[in-house]
Amino acid sequence: MESGHIIEIRGLTKKFGTFTAVDHISFEVGKGEIFGFLGANGAGKTTAMKILCGLSKPTSGEGKVAGFSINGEQEKIKRHIGYMSQKFSLYADLKVWENIRLFGGIYGLKRKVIAERTDAIIQSLGMQDWKDSLVGSIPQGWKQKLAFSIAMIHEPQIVFLDEPTGGVDPETRRKFWEMIYEASDRGITIFVTTHYMDEAEYCDRVSIMVDGQIVAVDSPKVLKEKYAAENMDVVFRTLARGSIRQ
Amino acid sequence: MYFIEARNISKGYGSFKALDRVSLQVRKGEIYGIIGPDGAGKTTLFRILTTLMLFDNGNAEVEGFDVVRDYVKIRRIIGYMPGHFSLYEDLSVEENLDFFATIFGSSVAAGYETVREIYSQLEPFRKRKAGKLSGGMKQKLALCCALIHKPSVLFLDEPTTGVDAISRKEFWNMLERIKAGGVTVLVSTPYMDEALLCDRISLIRQGRIIDSGTVDSIIERYPYSLLAVSGERIFPVLKILRQLKGVVSCFAFGTEHHVAVCKETVTVENIRQILVENGFADCAVRNISPGIEDCFMQLAGKE
Numbered sequence: 001m002e003s004g005h006i007i008e009i010r011g012l013t014k015k016f017g018t019f020t021a022v023d024h025i026s027f028e029v030g031k032g033e034i035f036g037f038l039g040a041n042g043a044g045k046t047t048a049m050k051i052l053c054g055l056s057k058p059t060s061g062e063g064k065v066a067g068f069s070i071n072g073e074q075e076k077i078k079r080h081i082g083y084m085s086q087k088f089s090l091y092a093d094l095k096v097w098e099n100i101r102l103f104g105g106i107y108g109l110k111r112k113v114i115a116e117r118t119d120a121i122i123q124s125l126g127m128q129d130w131k132d133s134l135v136g137s138i139p140q141g142w143k144q145k146l147a148f149s150i151a152m153i154h155e156p157q158i159v160f161l162d163e164p165t166g167g168v169d170p171e172t173r174r175k176f177w178e179m180i181y182e183a184s185d186r187g188i189t190i191f192v193t194t195h196y197m198d199e200a201e202y203c204d205r206v207s208i209m210v211d212g213q214i215v216a217v218d219s220p221k222v223l224k225e226k227y228a229a230e231n232m233d234v235v236f237r238t239l240a241r242g243s244i245r246q
Numbered sequence: 247m248y249f250i251e252a253r254n255i256s257k258g259y260g261s262f263k264a265l266d267r268v269s270l271q272v273r274k275g276e277i278y279g280i281i282g283p284d285g286a287g288k289t290t291l292f293r294i295l296t297t298l299m300l301f302d303n304g305n306a307e308v309e310g311f312d313v314v315r316d317y318v319k320i321r322r323i324i325g326y327m328p329g330h331f332s333l334y335e336d337l338s339v340e341e342n343l344d345f346f347a348t349i350f351g352s353s354v355a356a357g358y359e360t361v362r363e364i365y366s367q368l369e370p371f372r373k374r375k376a377g378k379l380s381g382g383m384k385q386k387l388a389l390c391c392a393l394i395h396k397p398s399v400l401f402l403d404e405p406t407t408g409v410d411a412i413s414r415k416e417f418w419n420m421l422e423r424i425k426a427g428g429v430t431v432l433v434s435t436p437y438m439d440e441a442l443l444c445d446r447i448s449l450i451r452q453g454r455i456i457d458s459g460t461v462d463s464i465i466e467r468y469p470y471s472l473l474a475v476s477g478e479r480i481f482p483v484l485k486i487l488r489q490l491k492g493v494v495s496c497f498a499f500g501t502e503h504h505v506a507v508c509k510e511t512v513t514v515e516n517i518r519q520i521l522v523e524n525g526f527a528d529c530a531v532r533n534i535s536p537g538i539e540d541c542f543m544q545l546a547g548k549e
Contacts, residue, residue: 040410041381140285166408167436169283169451170539171546174497181481195410198500220501231500233411240412 006031006158006189007052009063012070014047014056021047023212024061029205031157034180034190036200039209040240045193046162048209052191053160054078066157079107082151082159086166089147092136096127099135100150107154114153121149141172148179158189165194177202197233206232208239215239247310249274249399249430250295255304257290264290266453267304272432272446277425279444280434281542287453288434289329292403295432296326309398322350325392325429329404331384333391335377339368342376342391350395357394360427364420365390382413389420393429400424402433406440418443441538449542456545461538468536468544470494470506473517477529486524487517495547504540 007029014022022044029035039045050056052065054077062069068076090099097118104114122131125145130138135146144164151159161180165173177199180190192203200206200220207217216223216239220232229235250272257265265287272278280288293299295306297317306313308320333342340354343365347354358365364386371379376387385405392400402421406414418440425431433444441447441461448458457464475483480503487496487503492511496503505517514531521529536544 040412041408140283163408167284169286169542169546170438171497171543172283177498178481178484195408197411201500202498236411237415240410243412 004031005029006033007035007063007065007191009052009070010061012048012051012061012063013059014044014051015059020212022051022058025209025212025214027207027214027217029158029189029191031189032184032187033204034184034192034202036203036206037191037193037209038200038206038236040243043209043240043243044212045209049160049162049191049193052077053081053083079154080156080158082154082156083162084147084151084159084164085162086164086168087162090135090143090150093134095132095134096138096146097122097131099146100153103150104153109154117153121146121153125149140168141175144168144172144176145179148176148183152183152188156188158191159183161190161192163193163195165196165199173199197231197236200232200236208236210240210243215242248272250278250306250308250432252291252295252306253304255291255294255301255306257287257294257299257301263453265294265301268450268453268455269304270306270448270455270458272430274430275425275428276445277421277431277433277443279441279447280432280450281436281438281441281444281447281538282434282450283436285452286450288450289403291450292326292328292401292432292434296324296401297321322395323398325395325397325400327388327392327400327402327405329407331388333376333384333388336375338373338375339379339387340372342387343394346391347394352395354394357396360396361390361393363423364393381409382416385409385413385417386420393424397429399430399432402431404434404436406435406437414440438537438539438542447538449538449545451542451546451549454549456549457541464538464541465536468541469509470536470544471509471512472534472536472540473505473507473512473514473531474499474502474534475505475517475521475529475531476502477521477526480526480529483521483524483526483529486520486526490517490520495543497543499539504534504536506540506544 005028010026012022012025037045051058051070054074058070065077066080100118100121101114165176184190205219207214223235227235227238248271252268252270254267254269255265256267294301297313297320311319344354347357368386406417421431446460448455484496487493487505492508494506496505518531
């Protein structure tokens with residue numbers, strides 16, 4: 001995009017019957033940014049994220065993700081973004097290399113390209129010894145690194161991470177963020193949701209959703225100054241306390 | 247005598263060791279936390295203590311009753327809230343409560359005082375189907391259903407997983423009030439910060455308990471000195487710090503890095519000087535006390 005933004009959203013709204021899950025949100029995400037998408041349960045994060053990933057249509061509003069319209073170009077969006085979540089990422093009963101091949105195939109990569117990238121992923125993660133292991137049998141930290149690499153197998157410009165570190169042990173969680181930083185250094189945009197407020201501090205900018213609306217979007221530093229808060233946890237609590245949704 | 251006691255419980259699934267000689271001693275009336283990541287064995291331990299699963303070795307008692315031999319007695323005196331929502335979605339709020347009271351041979355009226363405070367928030371929705379409630383409301387209803395027969399001990403398996411920071415806080419406030427009513431609470435969580443809300447805890451990882459006690463006692467056993475480094479661009483600093491002699495580990499903690507160093511080898515001054523030499527003159531370095539996450543990472547690394 002000419003603007004240097006990889007996401008540009010204007011007035012995005014999603015209604016389910018009379019319920020407005022997402023209410024006129026507007027924001028943009030710059031190329032290479034680590035953008036934290038925060039909000040309490042039920043604030044509308046998942047609904048908004050589904051639209052950004054091309055899995056759901058907005059009721060109104062417009063915008064582009066990776067250069068494609070959220071109204072009508074959903075299939076192109078899906079092909080040009082990466083996605084990973086804690087709940088689902090890999091097939092436990094397939095081997096490491098089989099998972100890589102499967103996702104490479106889903107993204108329509110050629111056999112030769114898949115073979116090259118399989119080697120590259122296994123090399124860069126240092127997983128040579130695990131290549132033929134079932135994914136279900138490898139330690140969680142490795143699974144997570146592998147899932148993140150596979151989410152980028154088709155070289156997307158942006159990766160959506162939906163609570164990638166939920167339920168993960170403290171060291172694995174931190175090492176995962178180091179991988180996020182490395183990806184960001186390579187120019188990949190990271191769009192991430194989390195319930196850990198210390199992780200909000202690692203983002204270049206964060207948005208906070210309350211009752212379907214974005215009530216704040218800025219760098220953690222500016223938000224902490226604005227709300228005279230010592231950390232992002234306090235900022236989040238201050239803003240989310242205004243919620244009237246149950 | 248302890249209220250809940252487990253001695254060297256082991257449980258395998260095929261060749262996978264879900265629990266490896268786990269021992270646990272919970273006192274009457276305390277909130278006891280089992281804290282560890284996914285896959286550590288928390289749910290297996292809860293299923294064993296709630297008499298829903300047999301195990302390979304060891305023994306365990308709840309209120310003096312053996313979890314294998316006396317399972318019928320134990321089932322009457324415990325409340326159990328499993329990790330996944332386990333109420334009847336097509337029954338209304340009040341029908342669910344009535345159902346759980348009845349299967350325990352009690353009634354909503356008899357147990358009402360125990361749940362009154364929490365249930366009062368659900369009462370406006372009492373005709374609504376449980377499946378149509380919000381996440382927070384479902385959780386409150388599940389808690390009421392686990393409490394309606396006035397159990398003496400409550401087992402809560404990951405009640406706050408995937409729950410946002412505000413609802414988590416609210417939930418822990420409810421637990422404090424339940425404890426004040428004389429109920430012993432055994433609760434599991436992957437969130438390390440919730441350790442501070444328990445009277446005593448066990449840290450669990452890969453089927454093994456790696457330490458137990460009050461949070462303060464676990465922190466006191468931390469064997470290193472801990473420094474915090476903060477600055478404008480601190481991710482590149484991680485690699486520099488990790489290469490230093492005397493540095494045991496270095497990880498990001500929000501806006502700071504926590505650097506564990508062998509006692510009396512590396513000082514605040516040493517680190518500051520090295521950062522200046524590497525072009526990070528704006529970084530601040532100070533001594534800090536470890537938190538429970540620092541302890542977990544140190545104990546996990548030792549294994």
